[in-house]
Structures are given as C-alpha cells and as structure tokens.
Amino acid sequence: MSATVSTIRQPLIEGGKTYHQITEDICTPTERTPSTAWVIAFLFAVTGLAVYVFCLAWTIWNGIGTWDLNRTIGWGWDITNFVWWVGIGHAGTLISAILLLFRQKWRTGVNRAAEAMTIFAVICAGQFPLIHMGRLWLAFFIFPYPNTRGPLWVNFNSPLLWDVFAISTYFTVSLLFWYTGLVPDFATIRDRAKGIRRKLYDFLAFGWTGSAKHWQRWESLSLVLAGLATPLVLSVHTIVSFDFATSVIPGWHTTIFPPYFVAGAIFSGFAMVQTLMLLTRKVLNLKEYITLEHIESMNKVILATGTIVGVAYLTELFIAWYSGYIYEQYAFYNRVLGPYWWSYVGMMACNVISPQVFWVKKWRRSIFVTFFMSIFVNIGMWFERFVIIATTLARDYLPSSWSYYTPTWVEIGLFVGTLGLFFTLYLIFSRVAPVIAIAEVKSILKSSGDQYAGPNAAHQHAAHSEAH
Amino acid sequence: MNQFTFEARQKATLGGFMILGLLCMGLTAIGDDGHYTRLWSNYLHNSVFFTGIALFSLFIISAFTTAWAGWYSQFKRIFEAYSLFLIPGLVLMLVIVAGLWGGMHHLYHWADPNTLDPNSTHYDPILVGKSSFLNANWYTFGTLVFMAIWIFFAWKMRQISLDEDTNGTTDWNHHHRLRIWAAAFLPIAGFTSAAVVWQWVMSVDSHWYSTLFAWYCGASWFVSAIALGIMSLAWLKSKGYYERVSSEHLHDLGKFLFAFSIFWTYLWFSQFMLIWYGNNGEETVYFFERMNNYPVLFYGNLAINFILPFFILMRNDTKRKYGTLIFASILVLFGHWLDFFLMIKPGVLHTKHEMSGHHGAGHGDAGHHGTDHAADAGHHVADAAGHGADHAADAAHGVAETAAHHASSAFEAGFSLPGLLEVGTFLGFLAFFLYMFLHNLSKANLEPKNEPYLGESYHHHV
Numbered sequence: 001m002s003a004t005v006s007t008i009r010q011p012l013i014e015g016g017k018t019y020h021q022i023t024e025d026i027c028t029p030t031e032r033t034p035s036t037a038w039v040i041a042f043l044f045a046v047t048g049l050a051v052y053v054f055c056l057a058w059t060i061w062n063g064i065g066t067w068d069l070n071r072t073i074g075w076g077w078d079i080t081n082f083v084w085w086v087g088i089g090h091a092g093t094l095i096s097a098i099l100l101l102f103r104q105k106w107r108t109g110v111n112r113a114a115e116a117m118t119i120f121a122v123i124c125a126g127q128f129p130l131i132h133m134g135r136l137w138l139a140f141f142i143f144p145y146p147n148t149r150g151p152l153w154v155n156f157n158s159p160l161l162w163d164v165f166a167i168s169t170y171f172t173v174s175l176l177f178w179y180t181g182l183v184p185d186f187a188t189i190r191d192r193a194k195g196i197r198r199k200l201y202d203f204l205a206f207g208w209t210g211s212a213k214h215w216q217r218w219e220s221l222s223l224v225l226a227g228l229a230t231p232l233v234l235s236v237h238t239i240v241s242f243d244f245a246t247s248v249i250p251g252w253h254t255t256i257f258p259p260y261f262v263a264g265a266i267f268s269g270f271a272m273v274q275t276l277m278l279l280t281r282k283v284l285n286l287k288e289y290i291t292l293e294h295i296e297s298m299n300k301v302i303l304a305t306g307t308i309v310g311v312a313y314l315t316e317l318f319i320a321w322y323s324g325y326i327y328e329q330y331a332f333y334n335r336v337l338g339p340y341w342w343s344y345v346g347m348m349a350c351n352v353i354s355p356q357v358f359w360v361k362k363w364r365r366s367i368f369v370t371f372f373m374s375i376f377v378n379i380g381m382w383f384e385r386f387v388i389i390a391t392t393l394a395r396d397y398l399p400s401s402w403s404y405y406t407p408t409w410v411e412i413g414l415f416v417g418t419l420g421l422f423f424t425l426y427l428i429f430s431r432v433a434p435v436i437a438i439a440e441v442k443s444i445l446k447s448s449g450d451q452y453a454g455p456n457a458a459h460q461h462a463a464h465s466e467a468h
Numbered sequence: 469m470n471q472f473t474f475e476a477r478q479k480a481t482l483g484g485f486m487i488l489g490l491l492c493m494g495l496t497a498i499g500d501d502g503h504y505t506r507l508w509s510n511y512l513h514n515s516v517f518f519t520g521i522a523l524f525s526l527f528i529i530s531a532f533t534t535a536w537a538g539w540y541s542q543f544k545r546i547f548e549a550y551s552l553f554l555i556p557g558l559v560l561m562l563v564i565v566a567g568l569w570g571g572m573h574h575l576y577h578w579a580d581p582n583t584l585d586p587n588s589t590h591y592d593p594i595l596v597g598k599s600s601f602l603n604a605n606w607y608t609f610g611t612l613v614f615m616a617i618w619i620f621f622a623w624k625m626r627q628i629s630l631d632e633d634t635n636g637t638t639d640w641n642h643h644h645r646l647r648i649w650a651a652a653f654l655p656i657a658g659f660t661s662a663a664v665v666w667q668w669v670m671s672v673d674s675h676w677y678s679t680l681f682a683w684y685c686g687a688s689w690f691v692s693a694i695a696l697g698i699m700s701l702a703w704l705k706s707k708g709y710y711e712r713v714s715s716e717h718l719h720d721l722g723k724f725l726f727a728f729s730i731f732w733t734y735l736w737f738s739q740f741m742l743i744w745y746g747n748n749g750e751e752t753v754y755f756f757e758r759m760n761n762y763p764v765l766f767y768g769n770l771a772i773n774f775i776l777p778f779f780i781l782m783r784n785d786t787k788r789k790y791g792t793l794i795f796a797s798i799l800v801l802f803g804h805w806l807d808f809f810l811m812i813k814p815g816v817l818h819t820k821h822e823m824s825g826h827h828g829a830g831h832g833d834a835g836h837h838g839t840d841h842a843a844d845a846g847h848h849v850a851d852a853a854g855h856g857a858d859h860a861a862d863a864a865h866g867v868a869e870t871a872a873h874h875a876s877s878a879f880e881a882g883f884s885l886p887g888l889l890e891v892g893t894f895l896g897f898l899a900f901f902l903y904m905f906l907h908n909l910s911k912a913n914l915e916p917k918n919e920p921y922l923g924e925s926y927h928h929h930v
Contacts, residue, residue, distance in 0.1 A: 004924050238738065246745040
C-alpha cells in the first residue's frame with residue numbers, strides 16, 4: 001500500500017500511537033480482571049440465555065403448539081427472527097471481504113468485532129429453523145445422504161434446502177476467516193502471557209512464530225478466504241430471499257427481493273456493529289482505534305443502504321399497482337393499511353425516514369444519535385421481516401382463513417433469549433480475544449496514524465508530491 | 469501533455485461514422501413498414517443506451533467521490549466528459565417524446581388510444597389500469613424533468629471541478645462542495661432512473677412488469693460506462709496523453725469491469741430464476757418470447773456479458789494487459805448494446821403486429837392479429853373470473869401466445885437479430901457520443917489540478 005495519503009483524509013488511529021502502545025492497548029482487556037460494567041452486562045446476557053434455554057426446553061417438551069402458529073400462518077416470529085439474525089451477520093463479511101477489496105482502511109478498526117458478530121448472529125439465526133422443525137431430534141433429515149427412509153429425501157427444488165447449504169457454507173468460511181485473522185493476534189497475547197495462559201494461547205495460535213514464511217502463508221490464505229467470502233455475502237441473503245420470492249404468494253413473489261434483501265442485511269448488520277462498537281470502545285477504552293471517523297463511515301453506509309432499501313420499498317409498492325394484478329395490489333394495500341399497518345409504519349419510519357438524519361455531518365459524528373439510530377434500525381429491520389411474513393400470511397387467498405397473529409410468551413422468550421445468547425458469546429469473546437485486529441491496525445499506522453496523516457501530521461511530504 | 473487536442477482528422481473520422489449512421493437510418497427508413505418501426509426502435513435503442521451511459525458516468529463520479537476514492541482522480545475528466553452527453557441525450561429523447569405526441573411512431577402499445585376505448589376491438593383493461601402512469605404526459609414529464617435534473621447535476625459538478633483547477637486551495641473547499649453534490653445525486657439517480665427506465669424501456673412490453681428491471685438496466689449501463697472508459701483511456705494513452713496512468717489503474721478498472729459483469733449476471737439470474745420458478749404466465753411471457761424467438765440473443769447475452777468477461781478477466785495479469793482488457797471491454801460494450809436490443813425489440817415487434825393489424829397496413833400480419841386477440845381474450849377472462857380461473861386462463865393465455873409465436877416466428881430483419889443497418893446505426897451513435905466526449909474533453913485540462921487525491925492517484929499501487 002502506497003504511503004502517499006491525501007491531506008483531505010482524517011487519521012484513523014489517534015493518540016500518536018507506537019506499535020508497542022497498540023499491543024498494550026488492545027491486549028490489556030484480555031489480561032486484567034473484568035470490569036464491573038462487563039460483569040453486570042454478562043449477568044444480563046446470561047439471564048437472557050437462561051430464558052432462551054427455558055423456552056427452548058418448553059417448546060421441545062410441549063411441541064410448537066405452544067406458539068401461535070396455525071394453518072394459515074405457518075411462519076411467525078421464528079422465521080422473522082431467523083431472517084433478522086442472518087441479516088445482521090452480513091456486515092461482518094462485508095467489512096472483512098468487500099471493504100478489503102475496495103481498500104478501505106477504516107475496516108481494520110472494526111473488522112474483528114464485526115466478524116465475531118457475524119458468527120454469533122449466524123449461530124442465533126440457525127436456532128430458529130431447527131426449533132421450528134418441532135422434532136429437533138430429526139434435524140439431521142435436512143442433510144442429503146444415503147438413508148433407509150425411502151422416499152423421505154431432501155427436496156433439491158426447495159430454497160429451504162438451499163438455505164441449509166448456503167448458511168452452513170457461509171458459517172464455515174466466516175469462521176475460518178475470523179480464526180485466520182486471530183492467529184497472529186493470539187500469538188501476540190501468548191508472547192505476553194505466563195503459565196497456563198501461555199500454553200493455551202500457544203495452542204490457539206497454532207505455534208505461530210511470526211516468521212516471514214508464516215506471514216506469507218497467512219496473507220495468501222486471507223486472500224483466498226476473502227475471495228470465497230465475497231460471493232457468499234451476496235449468496236446467503238439472496239437465497240434467504242428465495243425462500244419467499246420463489247413462491248407465488250402476492251407480496252413475496254417479486255424479482256427485486258434478492259438485491260434488496262442483501263442491501264437490507266448490510267443495513268441491519270452495520271447498525272448492530274455500531275451498537276456493539278459504541279459499547280466496546282467505551283467499556284474497553286478503545287476510542288483512539290474506533291474513532292469518530294469509523295463511526296461516521298459506518299453511518300454513511302447505513303444511510304446509503306437504508307436509502308437503497310427505501311427505493312426498493314417504493315418500487316415494490318409502485319409495481320404492485322402497476323402490475324394490474326388485483327391480488328398483488330391487495331397484498332400491498334393490506335400491508336400499508338391492513339390490521340398490521342403499525343408494523344409497516346414502524347418499518348418505514350425506522351428504515352427509510354429516520355436514517356436520513358445522517359445527511360447531517362454533526363449527527364453522523366454524534367455518539368448519542370448514532371447509538372439511538374443503531375437501535376432504531378435494528379427494530380426497523382425486524383419489523384421489515386415481520387411485515388413481509390406475518391401480514392402476508394395472515395391474509396392469504398382464502399378470506400375465510402384470514403386471522404391475526406400475536407406471539408405467545410414462548411415465542412417472545414425465544415427471541416429475547418437469542419439476544420442473551422448473542423451477547424453472552426460477544427462478551428466472552430471480548431475477554432479472551434483482541435477485539436481489534438492488532439496486526440491489521442499496525443499495518444495502517446504509518447499511513448493513517450494521526451502523527452503521519454491528517455491536519456496534525458508531523459510531516460506531510462506525500463501530500464505535496466503532486467505539485468510540479 | 470495536459471491538454472487534449474481534438475484533431476481535424478479525428479473529427480473527420482468520427483464525422484464519417486456519424487454520416488454512416490445517418491445513411492443506415494435512411495436506408496432503414498426506405499425498407500421499413502408504414503410506421504417506420506425498425507427505424508424508430510433502432511433510434512430508441514441507441515438513444516436509451518448512450519443516454520444511460522452518460523447517466524451512469526455521472527453516477528460513477530458521484531459514487532467514487534462519496535466513497536473518497538483517490539485512485540481514479542487523474543482521469544476523472546473522462547467520466548465528466550461522458551456525463552455531459554446527457555445534454556445531447558435529452559435532445560435525442562425529446563425526439564421520441566415529440567414522436568409520441570405526434571403519433572409518428574408505434575413503439576409503445578399503451579400510446580394507442582384504442583386500447584383505452586371500451587368500444588374498440590383493441591380495448592385493453594390492463595392498459596387502462598396503467599394509463600395514469602403510461603401516458604404521454606408522464607413520459608414527457610419524466611424525460612424532461614428528470615433529465616433536466618441530471619443535466620443540472622452534471623453541469624454543476626463539472627463547474628466545481630473546473631473551478632478547482634484555477635481556484636482550488638489546500639483546504640479542499642471545492643472538493644468538500646463536490647462531495648455534497650455527489651452524495652445528493654445518488655438517491656436522486658436511484659429514484660429517477662427507475663422511473664424513466666419503466667417509461668422508456670419496460671413499458672415497451674406494456675403488460676409485463678418486474679420490480680428488479682430498473683436495477684438490471686442500471687447495472688447494464690454501469691458496466692458499459694466502465695468498458696467505454698477503459699477503451700477511451702487506452703486510446704488516449706496510445707496518443708501520448710495520461711502518461712502517469714499505469715497498469716495499476718487499468719487493473720482497478722478491470723476489476724470493476726469484472727465485478728460488475730458478475731453483478732449484472734447476478735441481477736439477470738435473480739430476475740430470470742424467480743420468474744421461471746414462479747411460472748406465472750403474466751411474467752414468464754417475457755422470457756418465453758425471448759427464449760423461443762430470440763435464442764441466439766438470449767443465450768448470447770449471457771455468453772458475451774458473463775462467461776467471456778468472467779474467464780478473460782479472472783486472472784490478475786489479464787486485467788493489466790491492454791490486449792485482453794480491451795478485448796473484454798469491446799465484447800462487453802457491444803454485449804450490453806445487445807442486451808438493450810433484446811429488452812426493446814421483441815416488445816416493439818409485438819406492438820407492430822398489433823398496430824399493423826389494426827391499421828390494416830397489411831404486412832402479412834393478419835394471422836398474428838387474430839391470434840393476438842385470442843390471447844387478449846384469455847386475459848380478459850382471467851381478470852373477470854378472479855383467482856380460481858386465473859391459472860386456467862393463464863394456461864389458455866400460454867396456448868394462445870404459443871400460437872401467436874408460431875405465426876410470428878418468421879425472421880424479421882432488424883428485430884430477430886441486429887442486421888448491418890443496426891450495426892451501422894450503432895456506430896453512428898457511438899461516433900456521436902465519442903465526438904461529444906472528445907469535444908468536452910478538449911475543453912479542460914486532462915488531469916484536474918488542485919485535486920486532493922491527485923498524489924494518491926499518481927502513486928496508486930494495487
């Protein structure tokens with residue numbers, strides 16, 4: 001990477017850090033006893049996890065009759081939560097793979113935590129299709145392998161099966177990508193550790209020595225995985241959208257679904273990254289690595305993807321009218337003005353209208369507004385999936401089957417519970433691994449540290465090299 | 469050499485091609501039917517294609533500016549000059565608008581007043597439903613107002629960029645202003661491009677609809693703009709300009725060509741696969757028509773715009789070498805021209821058959837006329853009878869359509885495949901586009917001055 005950096009760019013590492021200080025700042029949180037804030041957060045998260053385990057046991061013991069699903073409304077909160085969590089997972093891969101391809105240096109400050117978020121979000125997402133099967137012990141039926149079940153064989157024509165392949169592939173590649181990045185950083189922690197911790201981190205670091213050959217292999221592997229991950233970002237949510245769009249149900253069968261689901265996924269993923277990063281930088285005191293520049297860049301992505309999603313909503317609405325197909329027209333009329341109008345309003349307000357505050361630079365750089373908006377967007381994207389699933393199924397072709405769906409306490413408990421699962425995993429992660437990629441941040445220090453770039457740089461040789 | 473000179477010989481060459489284009493259009497008119505359908509559809513096809521390239525050049529500048537891209541700043545004037553083609557583009561499209569008001573062409577079935585007349589044999593309740601959008605007023609409004617907005621942005625951003633050359637300072641005031649205009653243009657382009665695509669292109673098949681269509685067209689234009697940019701840059705380098713543009717920059721442009729060819733394919737596949745899987749007659753008719761009566765173009769489209777660039781540009785080194793990169797660019801530019809051909813021509817031909825039957829102009833179309841009506845009748849039943857009958861009626865519709873296709877599957881010059889006249893017309897329009905491009909390029913410094921990212925662009929290394 002060239003060292004010529006325009007003076008218009010702001011630094012991405014503040015505080016005039018040296019390589020050693022970077023190591024210190026990022027490793028320390030894993031080496032000291034947890035702070036009170038962390039303990040309180042962990043207690044909350046584990047309580048949520050307990051709620052999850054309880055509701056899961058309740059569901060499996062009593063069957064999914066404990067949910068409010070019926071013959072018309074076969075999908076409710078379960079699949080809404082599934083799509084929501086998968087979508088959240090997308091930002092991690094986007095940051096690590098696509099922003100790497102576009103050489104966006106600000107990714108180094110947030111990629112590690114975002115990739116961890118991806119993995120935990122996909123774990124949460126994976127719960128729902130499994131529980132929804134009702135008989136969890138038969139879950140292995142989704143794998144195509146020679147069996148004695150006769151005609152009971154997977155349906156390769158079904159996008160639900162494609163989901164199984166897409167998400168398991170995505171999970172595997174994301175996990176490998178994340179772990180590959182962690183290897184040199186685990187070695188850094190190991191080199192500072194003593195006793196059993198040292199042995200443990202040496203095992204986790206695969207005996208990394210930092211030789212040139214190691215770095216070279218590490219770079220090659222990262223590139224290969226980035227290449228694999230890029231099409232996967234698009235494919236996963238594309239296939240999730242196929243779950244709906246391949247049907248002939250008005251409101252679901254529409255060609256814009258694949259790219260629009262992907263845009264929405266990135267949108268919600270970035271919102272969740274913001275939520276996590278704002279908390280992490282505060283609790284672990286990493287404000288010099290996750291700077292306002294990072295937050296502003298992510299807010300721009302949120303604004304861009306939110307507006308793309310807005311274009312898609314209005315396109316759908318317009319084409320539904322334009323189609324001249326009365327069922328399509330009614331499906332959208334029902335979405336906007338039917339019994340679930342409040343969820344459509346919530347979706348529009350949170351996803352399209354409110355992110356427009358980020359046109360104002362001051363608000364893009366405001367921690368308060370950003371945090372507030374990140375929660376807002378997450379709510380809005382949950383509403384989007386609820387709008388698509390529940391409002392469509394509650395009023396299908398047969399008016400005599402129309403009904404209204406409200407979740408039972410078990411369904412609510414499962415959703416809240418996965419939040420507990422997610423935050424439990426994230427909090428553990430923040431204790432055992434460096435939440436910022438040490439090696440990658442170091443790689444941009446000389447071009448983006450505030451003593452090298454930006455208004456306070458000590459020397460600006462590069463900026464004027466074009467003046468001749 | 470920071471100043472491009474538009475030499476007399478180059479002007480003459482491009483002028484020659486423009487005359488060739490006019491000649492081809494004249495020849496097309498001589499052999500054409502009474503409504504000059506082939507001529508008008510060629511005109512619409514090329515006008516839309518090149519106007520869209522200009523729009524997406526502006527989009528590219530806006531997106532790159534918003535994303536703080538530094539690498540391309542040396543040669544951003546190329547895309548600036550492309551975007552100024554929006555002005556001649558407006559003139560080109562206004563001819564279509566004038567033709568619409570004057571009833572001079574029959575490109576759009578919805579423009580036929582008989583479709584809205586309940587007493588006419590051509591009465592079409594579906595088009596009545598759409599008539600508050602598909603009408604000459606909206607078409608004019610969209611073309612005139614939305615294009616005026618684009619032109620305003622193109623002009624404004626060009627002014628700021630030129631002013632930066634002389635008055636730019638190191639507090640980057642100009643660039644900060646440019647960022648605001650660029651960011652504002654992105655959502656405007658998102659909404660307005662969709663609206664005009666529905667009018668200009670999708671409404672050619674006036675019954676058919678697809679929510680993805682506007683984005684699909686956009687991806688097609690985006691790839692075309694990148695391909696043309698690569699070729700222009702290579703040509704200018706061969707003339708001794710842009711000495712500091714290296715294989716590093718071409719590599720990145722090559723990546724864009726590669727990535728967005730795949731993105732285009734992704735949209736193509738999404739649209740096709742969902743319609744195929746849903747198997748709803750109102751939607752499948754679009755691909756049914758194209759797969760059966762335009763198989764060379766239908767499969768060729770995928771081969772030229774996906775398979776070839778994918779394999780040619782997959783390796784690192786092929787994106788850095790002129791031979792392979794230019795070859796892929798030529799393929800893809802022509803490929804997307806074919807893509808738009810396939811979007812526009814089948815619908816226009818269908819309308820032509822309807823119209824010629826109606827006016828009794830008699831090009832041996834009487835047979836199609838009858839079967840088309842059978843198809844329409846099937847449609848009416850579907851509408852009246854609600855959902856239960858829908859499937860049955862769709863089936864009936866399908867059968868009738870098939871019959872219509874058998875009748876119309878005869879080869880139609882300039883529709884079934886682009887003929888020499890179409891290629892000549894394309895070359896004429898291309899020459900016109902390049903003439904305006906080089907003209908605008910010669911009006912300013914080739915490389916901007918006082919541009920904040922210029923140093924990064926000079927030292928770009930991938």
